[in-house]
Amino acid sequence: MIESNTASWWHSAESSHCTVCCCTTANKVLTLVFMVLLVVAILFGNVVTLAVVVGTKHFHTPQGYLKASLAVADLAVGIFVVPLSVYAEVYLMVADSAPQWTSFNSQLVSFHPCNVIGPIFAGCTFVSITTIFLLTIERSIAVLKPLHKDSVITRKRTTILIVLSWIGSFFLAVSPMIFSAEIALEYNSCSRMCNYALSTINEFQAWNILLLFPTFDFTLLEEPCIRQHSKRRKHLAETECQSSSKPTFSDIKAAKTIGTLTVAFTASFTPIAVFVVGNVLGNKWCNFSFFSFWILASNSCWNVIIYSVRDQKFRLCAQKLLMPSRRKNSVTN
Structure with a gap:
């Protein structure tokens, strides 16, 4: 009886919320293939990033620590978040009915997968944003205050900031459920993901707490970028003839890489903020x-691509890691 109710609920939800990905069998198959390939890309790319950062002494720096934190956050999305959507879609295609938990929100059952997966996705998103913010600050100091960067930016301080960013990000991720009894988590038939949802229909005012998310994110993403570029231009104009205080070429190039990361993440997060x-x-x-x-x-899965294009040292280390036979041949020759 429950299975039948679940199937009827899901089919009615699909008919009322028929997304472009799931209206036909072909679209469902293509969507499932996309999800599986995305899991592979996320896992492969971020494992390579962690291997390069951890296994190469050159990357044992505050910037390397931050990139490792970013890779771990991305890796969690590929391990936990996307596979749940893959499972739900495979179950729906094979059994012609959705898993039972997809028909209830997290407040109506004793255990709901979205109670875990939802905060992981939101928390890792916030970790990525705060890490990019910290990377921007680190590069700003390296470019604007090159003589002070080693004393200001230390590995110990960076580690503390990384731990605080993870704690703060996951607290923010669960704050909607803590501060509003009207907000729950559910597997949404539109997004095919665990989303925040209203536990009742009429209390739309409870959504206002979610406005903290885009406000927090865009404050961290946009403000340091504007400040960094304006201060950099002013600094270079005032110290044009003082070569001893100018940033190194590698510092400037690394700053451009972080700028590319910021632009990519801002572009990917903007639709969520609008939603x-x-x-x-x-x-x-x-x-x-x-x-x-x-x-x-x-x-x-984009960060490793950006590193590979923008950072030659990262690209060479990744090539040595992925093609050891080529490295041995070059040494022999």
Whole structure:
């Protein structure tokens, strides 16, 4: 009886929220293939990043620590978040009915997978944002205050900031459920992910707490970028003839890499911010929900590509790691 109710609920949800990914069998298969490939890309890319950072002495720096933290956050998305969506979609295709837990929100059952997966996705997103913020600050100091960077930016201070960013990010991720009894977690038939949802239908005011998310994120992403570029131009104009205080070429190039990371993450997070604001205003936006959440999830595999394109040392270390036979041949020759 429960299985039948679940199936009927899911089919009615699909008919009322028919996203472009799931209206036909072909689209469902393509969506599932995309999810599986995304898991592989996230796992492969971030494992390579961690291997290069941990295994290469050159990257045992505050910047390397921050990149490792970013890779761990992205890796968690590939290990926990996307596989749950893959499981739900495979179950739906094989059994022609959704798993039972997808028909209830987290407040209606004793255990709900989204109670774990939802905060992990939100928390790792916030960790990525705070880490990019810290990377921007680190590069700003390296470019603007090159003589003081070693004394100001230490590995111990960086480690403490990384730990605080993880604690603060995951507290922010669970804060909607702590501060509002109206907000729960559910597996959404539109986004195909665990999302924050209203436990009742009429209390739309409870959504206002979620406005903290885009406010927090854009404050960290945008403010340091504007400040960094304006101060850099002013600094270089005032110290053009003082070569001893100018930043090194590698510092400037690393700053450009972090700038690229910031732009990529801002672009991937913007649709989510728009979606949250739209939900607060009462809009559903089912198709937009799917694309916005999966654009953000896809960002978890882009960092290694950006490092490989922008950072020659990272690219060479990754090549040596992935092609050891080529390294041996070059040494022999």
